[in-house]
Amino acid sequence: MAKAAGAVFDGKEKCWKASVDRLDALLPFVPYRYRPDRKPPYIRPWMVPQALWGRNLRALLAKEDWDRIRKDAYARAGSRCRVCGGRGPKWPVEADEGWHYDDATRVQTLKGVIALCPDCHAVRHWGKTMSAGRQDEALAWMMEVNGWTRAAATRCADEAMEQWHERSAYSDWRCDISWATTHYGVTTIQGGDAIAEKRNQSFVQKASAQYGSRGGHASYIQHLLYER
Template structure:
């Protein structure tokens, strides 16, 4: 089955620019890739990169193996504070450099925080001070959102006929996240 170019209910105007977009700790391990089969993930990723013309939707870059830059799929979420729902609203094509910016906390853990900050400034035209303020605000939002458990709404995928595997239970996610981070840090020495 083909995936439609525009998913039912997808907001293609949401989040085309580059910004730090941290996923609350209580939502870790609820990304699309963990909820779909490898075959469906390949189909979704292919649709996303093709509809973007094989270009990053934030900076316009294409894949460049010499620069270790690939095109990746990224989820844009809306958070309904009243209902406690994390709703997938868009899938966007980002180059690996822009993707590192959106997951700035992960970039820092991997030792690439400064490169991500430089890329954010280059793409957006922010000064260093503006970029650092933007990052601080993103972490403030992350802290607020990480204080609660969110229900996951992936209806733009199920309405397109994509079969989902259930994500880890909300109560189990913080423990899984902590263990995964611990294991990654331990594997580095």
Template sequence: MTLERTWLDVSYGEKDAAKAAGARWDGTARRWYAPPGKEAALQEWAPAPDVPDLLPGEDRTLGQGLFVDLVPSSCWFTNVRSCVTPRDWERLRRMITRRAGMRCEACGAVENRAEKRWLEAHERWTFDEQRLTQKLVRLICLCTDCHTVTHFGFAQVRGLGEEALAHLMRVTGMSRRLATEHVDAAFEVWQMRSRRSYALDLSILTEAGVTVVPPPSAQDRGRVAEETLRKQGPPSLRRPQQHA
């Protein structure tokens, strides 16, 4: 008979402290728990209520499949994870992967540590050009490879442009010509949006009981993006070359 686990909310940065206090890892559930008799010692990590599988106002039909989805440069490196506490991020991550059946929602891949393929959360946004608002409308579970395609510009910064293009073609069935045309169109939209500054609307999180740290201003987000890119090396936002 399987014993009922006393689950914990342990962020990645807290795992060593929780383990030292007696927490144990369940590899199947991919979650920390308190062994019998250790509940009091691990009370610090007692879980908050689960985030609902459908966030208030979330549109899970938006942005199906795999495509290049470039956010404006002023919003680089400012994402949901940077705007919530590590423990709330753990609650969100757990909900996102669970409702996706522990598979990538774009290609169906499962996590594979040997291949360094993880399941990651990606944001889908809508843009109100009149109010200059960038609104979070969906959170989606993507594998590392699909997530790299989605952030194609950052993939190029890291020297992964060709790998990302190959994965895009493999998953979608696009020819190289169609794939490069798709990337071209995504960059044109990105260039247009990057000329403007958008306020972030994260209300689907706050209405689900997730505490949001106010994101930096658009000016500060640009500075954060520039500093992070400098650490990554010189940016190379070149479009891939078409081949016959």
């Protein structure tokens, strides 16, 4: 009887461990909002320093390479948002480049490309959202996804803008997209840096023409009108 009981216990323990292993295997596919190993903020504004405007995968890579990377992000997420699990009414998801900023070396490093629903993408691209007059909607969505009060969401947006000002005070930022070259074997197109620089100058000039020296959100907004 003791042996039989021990066998039953061992069998249950193995089943439990197998279930845990299966859950661990599924965890990377669970939207951030519902993962037990993540805490808010799950989504927040993430501003690109002015010196790096226009310097992204869409500018630096051939169109077919960028399309392959972004469509792969959509497929990995099942065409659902990696943050909230939702989908947009017009198009399900959009590609968002995730960057890390080293303020000491002033290097912007690409960490990956993920699929975001339009609502979560609107939070990330805060300037474009403000230019469209949808900041209240974006604040409400940030509150919903992160479980925040309006004051907390507003404070997060203000801190992101302050950080953007600090980073935009420097013109020597560099961009590292080795993640894309390593994972997809792509290379920048010939003259890609020059194209990115030309785009940067164009965005800055358009922002200056429309908003003058008012600065603040405005100079960032104009740039994002031309980015997706």
